[in-house]
Structures are given as structure tokens and as C-alpha cells.
Amino acid sequence: MFAFYTIYKGYFRTALIVQFQYRVAMLIWLLGGIIEPLMYLVVWRTVSEQQGGSVGGFDTNDFVVYFIAVMLVSHATFTWIMWEYIYRIRMGLFSVMLLKPIHPIHSDIADNIGYKFLTLTVMAPVTLLLAWFFDASWRPAPWTLAAFVPVLILAFLMRFYWEWSLAMVAFWTMRIDAMNQAYIVVGLFFSGRLAPLSLFPEIVQRAADILPFRWMLSFPVELLLGRITPRELLIGIGAQLFWLLAGYLFMQLIYRAGIKRYAAFGA
Amino acid sequence: MEQNPVIQIEELSKVYTVNEREAGLVAAMRSLVKRKTRDVNAVDAISFSVGEGEIVGFLGPNGAGKTTTLKMLSGLLHPTGGSATVLGFRPWERNRDYLRRMTLVMGQRNQLVWDIPVIDTFELNRAVYRIPEEQYRPVVEELTELLELEPLLRKPTRNLSLGERMKCEIAAALLHRPSVLFLDEPTIGLDVTMQRRIRRFITDYNQRTGATVILTSHYMADVEALCKRVIVIHHGKLLYDGELTGLADRFAPFKTVEVKLQNGLDGRPLAQYGELMAHSEGRITLRIPKVDTAAVTGRLLADLDVADLTVQDPPIEDVIEHVFSQSPSPLDAPDPQKIQSE
Known part of the structure; x- marks a missing residue:
């Protein structure tokens, strides 16, 4: 455990130094993560105002709080690993990772968290600014805040394992951009990024319950908004654990097969 | 080994x-x-x-x-x-x-x-x-x-x-x-x-x-x-x-013979001994097939007024180049027994 701590500390340190080198790129990425939910916020807020102040049980303030929460949770859980993998295999960087006596996923997790940690310095004031600008009112129950922490960690981990596994399709084909795009579009609908899931038809909501996307984004957001009962919380955590385990097993499987393929075709 | x-x-x-x-x-x-x-x-x-x-x-x-x-x-x-x-x-x-x-x-x-x-x-x-x-x-x-x-x-x-x-x-x-x-x-x-x-x-x-x-x-x-x-x-x-x-020893098919002469060449042709690689005042370098080395050195000593003679393996770089320029068939993988003895 101590050794792991040392390794992660080393990776964090490196990630932070590298991120500092690319401050502008970091800000551009960050801007994308802020503008998208902000856009939906403005659209839905306008729709709500035109509908007399409420749409499908969401009033104007709910939309504001919802999309600010989407921005925060999205930021906390997003990964760029699918693009990273294509690059590292094409450039032969994966061989170097394989020679290290540690699973390559750890450096990626540390890298991701390092970025999040650094960008928090921008995200925190942006959140406060948006809340002030849109006059958001939010009174969470203490238990939802307490539950939010593990729920967010689970959301991050399950998303990380799944996207890390899908990224490894690059072992079989370099043309994974189309797959990435499909994944993003499906996720846009079923994760609640585009609009709260309760606004979608019943069938989409049922599908969202079965798919992993809701548990990566919408569930933590709904929890922050106080729209989850304690019973639903337990069910949600169960779903997250299930998808995390499935993602972990899938990752192990595809990693082993991927390495074998990589090793067969020349590293 | x-x-x-x-x-x-x-x-x-x-x-x-x-x-x-x-x-x-x-x-x-x-x-x-x-x-x-x-x-x-x-x-x-x-x-x-x-x-x-x-x-x-x-x-x-x-x-x-x-x-x-x-x-x-x-x-x-x-x-x-x-x-x-x-x-x-x-x-x-x-x-x-x-x-x-x-x-x-x-x-x-x-x-x-x-x-x-x-x-x-x-x-x-x-x-x-x-x-x-x-x-x-x-x-x-x-x-x-x-x-x-x-x-x-x-x-x-x-x-x-x-x-x-x-x-x-x-x-x-x-x-x-x-x-x-x-x-x-x-x-x-x-x-x-x-x-x-x-x-x-x-x-x-x-x-x-x-x-x-x-x-x-x-x-x-x-x-x-x-x-x-x-x-x-x-x-x-x-x-x-x-x-x-x-x-x-194993791969070079030739040796390099360097001869220092007492009184120059006196116009004698050298091609009969081997391939002339270098020739300067009183000193010649010849490339001679390995199998002929003993005979040719004998003849050189007998025919010419030799002050000094050295027989050497060619530079390792030349040997390697020679090995790699061959197709692999005549140079089949050596018998492990043979390797042991080398």
C-alpha cells in the first residue's frame, strides 16, 4: 500500500509538472467543458421561462443548478484516454509503458486526477460565478452531500475503466475515431448531459437505467439536486458497483488480449 | 557453455x-x-x-x-x-x-x-x-x-x-x-x-x-x-x-599479407601472389585466399628480398560485411557441438 502511495505521488508530481507546461492547452480543454453545459443551461432555462417557469417537473432554477452540477460532475469524471491510446500505440510509446513493473492504467489515473486537481482552481470560481450570475438557489440535505463523495468516486472509476477498455480497441484498429464518436453521442443522450433524463420518454429512461451512462453522470447530479431517495441511492450505488466490476473485468480481458495482439504484431 | x-x-x-x-x-x-x-x-x-x-x-x-x-x-x-x-x-x-x-x-x-x-x-x-x-x-x-x-x-x-x-x-x-x-x-x-x-x-x-x-x-x-x-x-x-x-577464422575466406621489401620490387608482377590491396615505397599489402596462405608466403619469401612479413586476419568489419553479403543457405546455422568447441 505504501509503495502504491509512493508511485502515485510520483505520477501526480509528473502530471502536474507536465500540465504546467501546457497551460494554454489545459485552458482550452477546460473551456470546452464549461461551454457545453453552459449552452444547454441557457437553452433549457429559456425553454422553461417560455413554458411558464417549469418543464417536466424542472423549474428554471432547477435547470440552472442541474447544468452547473453536470458541468462539475462531467469535469470530475471525464477522460481523454481514447485519443491518448491511438497516439501512444502509433508512436510506439506503449512499449515503454509495458517495460515498467506496474500496470499502465495507474499512470493514466494519476495523470487524470492530477489534471482535475489543477483545474479545480479554475472550476471552483467558474462555478461560483455561474451560480451568482444565474442566481442559483441550492439547499442540499447534509446526507446527500455525504453520499455524493463515494458516488462521484464510483462514477469516476467506472467511467475510467470503461473508457480505458474501449480505448484499447486501438490494438486492433487505429480507426477508432468513429467508435469514439458513437460512444460520445450515445452517452450524450443516456447520461443526462443533454437534458435531465426525466424529460425523456419512458422508454429512454428505462434504457438509461440499464446502460452505464446514467450512473456515470446523471445519478450523481440527481443526488446533488436532492432528487434521489435513500432507497434509490442504494440501488444507484449497487448499479455503479455492478458497472465498475463489469468494467474492471472487461478491462482485464481486453488488456490481456490486447497485449497479446500487440506482442504478436510487433511492439 | x-x-x-x-x-x-x-x-x-x-x-x-x-x-x-x-x-x-x-x-x-x-x-x-x-x-x-x-x-x-x-x-x-x-x-x-x-x-x-x-x-x-x-x-x-x-x-x-x-x-x-x-x-x-x-x-x-x-x-x-x-x-x-x-x-x-x-x-x-x-x-x-x-x-x-x-x-x-x-x-x-x-x-x-x-x-x-x-x-x-x-x-x-x-x-x-x-x-x-x-x-x-x-x-x-x-x-x-x-x-x-x-x-x-x-x-x-x-x-x-x-x-x-x-x-x-x-x-x-x-x-x-x-x-x-x-x-x-x-x-x-x-x-x-x-x-x-x-x-x-x-x-x-x-x-x-x-x-x-x-x-x-x-x-x-x-x-x-x-x-x-x-x-x-x-x-x-x-x-x-x-x-x-x-x-x-570461421568466415573470412582470405588473409591479409603485408610484406616489407629490402630493395623494392624490381618491376616484378604481383598479381601472381594475390590481390594487391596497397602498394607504397617498399611495402605491399596483398589479399590471399586462406587456403593458399602457406604456399603464397613461401613463394613470397623465396622470390622476393623480404625484410619483414606479417600474416593477419582481415579487419573484423570486412569479415562481418562478407558474412552479411552471403545468402543464408551456404552458411547454415552451426552445429551446437561445434559452437561448444569454439
Whole structure:
């Protein structure tokens, strides 16, 4: 455990130094993560105002709080690993990772968290600014805040394992951009990024319950908004654990097969 | 051959399946339906073993299978056939205890993180290899001194020249004190001074730590300076495994005879003795088929007024060039029994 701590500390340190080198790129990425939910916020807020102040049980303030929460949770859980993998295999960087006596996923997790940690310095004031600008009112129950922490960690981990596994399709084909795009579009609908899931038809909501996307984004957001009962919380955590385990097993499987393929075709 | 083999390879093979397609649109469309593939024997049933503390030169022209072999031994590639153990591990199982005890340095690949100062990559490796602080400090100091890294440590990797980067790469790869080193072209692209420094460093490291080293290089000077023993592969097959000095005995079909004359040539034709390679005032150099050496030297001594005569093997570079210019068929893999005796 101590050794792991040392390794992660080393990776964090490196990630932070590298991120500092690319401050502008970091800000551009960050801007994308802020503008998208902000856009939906403005659209839905306008729709709500035109509908007399409420749409499908969401009033104007709910939309504001919802999309600010989407921005925060999205930021906390997003990964760029699918693009990273294509690059590292094409450039032969994966061989170097394989020679290290540690699973390559750890450096990626540390890298991701390092970025999040650094960008928090921008995200925190942006959140406060948006809340002030849109006059958001939010009174969470203490238990939802307490539950939010593990729920967010689970959301991050399950998303990380799944996207890390899908990224490894690059072992079989370099043309994974189309797959990435499909994944993003499906996720846009079923994760609640585009609009709260309760606004979608019943069938989409049922599908969202079965798919992993809701548990990566919408569930933590709904929890922050106080729209989850304690019973639903337990069910949600169960779903997250299930998808995390499935993602972990899938990752192990595809990693082993991927390495074998990589090793067969020349590293 | 060795008392205590650290690396043991038996009939190790690697076959790559490569896609083949002719040029043109029609061929491109045809390949959508039916792909044509071809098997390439990159490494073809090679066997050898390397003892603890040995430095072995691994020679062969481009595409001979050297890098493929090193990648199999370092666990990056799965072999298609045969077996290999290094330090008692099967490399491609990539056991972490194994990875902690070996290193692979590839000339053109970098393990240094591009954007951060070199010393920060070292720190990262310290964490990843779990090097205790009390071991790390002296090792860094030692490597810094031996490779003259002091002015480079605080520079980001991207600001280093090729030679500087190579020195730092080697240092980063040795922080964990590996006991097996696979060095693939460690001096490629470096100037002569830097090549010499790296060579000296490898010898030093080997002597101090007793590490086992397999080294590939296109520079014969590297091999001559570092390796008593060489393994030659060509077209994936093992051609020779033995002392570097024995390579000429085995493969060079000729010898070089240098003659110093008392009174010049007196216009005598030299073609009857052998191929004239150099001719200056009172001194001639001839290339003579190995089988004729004794007879020709006898005749030279009898016919000419010889002050001095030396018979030498041709330079090792010429021998290697000769070996690689042959097709593999007449130079079949040697009998292991024969290797034992060499």
C-alpha cells in the first residue's frame, strides 16, 4: 500500500509538472467543458421561462443548478484516454509503458486526477460565478452531500475503466475515431448531459437505467439536486458497483488480449 | 557453455504475418474481400545461453532479427515457438519481479518524459521501481559522474541534443540497478567521443555490478571494445556464436599479407601472389585466399628480398560485411557441438 502511495505521488508530481507546461492547452480543454453545459443551461432555462417557469417537473432554477452540477460532475469524471491510446500505440510509446513493473492504467489515473486537481482552481470560481450570475438557489440535505463523495468516486472509476477498455480497441484498429464518436453521442443522450433524463420518454429512461451512462453522470447530479431517495441511492450505488466490476473485468480481458495482439504484431 | 546461465534460449522463433497488397485501386478493393498475407520468419529457431556477467555482442544486418529477439527477451513480444528464460523468468509473462531486474534501452525510443526536466523522470522511475532513498541518491550521483550528466539534469528532455538524451536515457534505464541489460544500438547517432564514453560506461557498469549485457550495434568499434563473445544472426538464423577473434577464422575466406621489401620490387608482377590491396615505397599489402596462405608466403619469401612479413586476419568489419553479403543457405546455422568447441 505504501509503495502504491509512493508511485502515485510520483505520477501526480509528473502530471502536474507536465500540465504546467501546457497551460494554454489545459485552458482550452477546460473551456470546452464549461461551454457545453453552459449552452444547454441557457437553452433549457429559456425553454422553461417560455413554458411558464417549469418543464417536466424542472423549474428554471432547477435547470440552472442541474447544468452547473453536470458541468462539475462531467469535469470530475471525464477522460481523454481514447485519443491518448491511438497516439501512444502509433508512436510506439506503449512499449515503454509495458517495460515498467506496474500496470499502465495507474499512470493514466494519476495523470487524470492530477489534471482535475489543477483545474479545480479554475472550476471552483467558474462555478461560483455561474451560480451568482444565474442566481442559483441550492439547499442540499447534509446526507446527500455525504453520499455524493463515494458516488462521484464510483462514477469516476467506472467511467475510467470503461473508457480505458474501449480505448484499447486501438490494438486492433487505429480507426477508432468513429467508435469514439458513437460512444460520445450515445452517452450524450443516456447520461443526462443533454437534458435531465426525466424529460425523456419512458422508454429512454428505462434504457438509461440499464446502460452505464446514467450512473456515470446523471445519478450523481440527481443526488446533488436532492432528487434521489435513500432507497434509490442504494440501488444507484449497487448499479455503479455492478458497472465498475463489469468494467474492471472487461478491462482485464481486453488488456490481456490486447497485449497479446500487440506482442504478436510487433511492439 | 557457461557455468551459470542467466539467459537461456532454446529454438526461439518468431513468425510475423504481414499483409501484402499490390499497388493500385483494384488491388485495394480486392484486399477488402480477401486479404493476402505472408509469413515472415523474423527469428528462426535460435538457441544460445549467456552466463552471468558476460557482455555479448549481437550482430546482424538490418532485419536480421536482433531487435525482435531482444524484444522477446524483454517481454514485449510473444515468441511463436521455442522457449526462453532470463533470470529464471519467462520474459513474456512480464512478471513484475523480472521487470524490476532488467532493462531494455532502445536507441530511438525514449523513456524520458519529454516535457519535464531529466531529474524529474529519474524521480518518477525511483517511485515506479520502488528504489529506496538510500540506494537512489548514490546511484544518481554515480551515474551523474560517470556520464557527466550534471549540466543536463535540470533541463527538460526536449531541450537536449541526441547524444545528451541518450546518456540520460541510459541513466534512467539503470537507476534500478538491473542485473540484465538489453542494449539495442546504444550509441546510434552519437559522435565518436560520446560513443567512447558510453562504451567505457558499459564496461564499468558490468565490472562493478556483474550485470549481464546483450548489445546490438552497427558500430564494430562498440563490439570490439566491449564484447569478447559475439552472436551473429542473419535472416533470423544463428550463424555464429563464439569469440569475436574466432569470427575471422570461421568466415573470412582470405588473409591479409603485408610484406616489407629490402630493395623494392624490381618491376616484378604481383598479381601472381594475390590481390594487391596497397602498394607504397617498399611495402605491399596483398589479399590471399586462406587456403593458399602457406604456399603464397613461401613463394613470397623465396622470390622476393623480404625484410619483414606479417600474416593477419582481415579487419573484423570486412569479415562481418562478407558474412552479411552471403545468402543464408551456404552458411547454415552451426552445429551446437561445434559452437561448444569454439
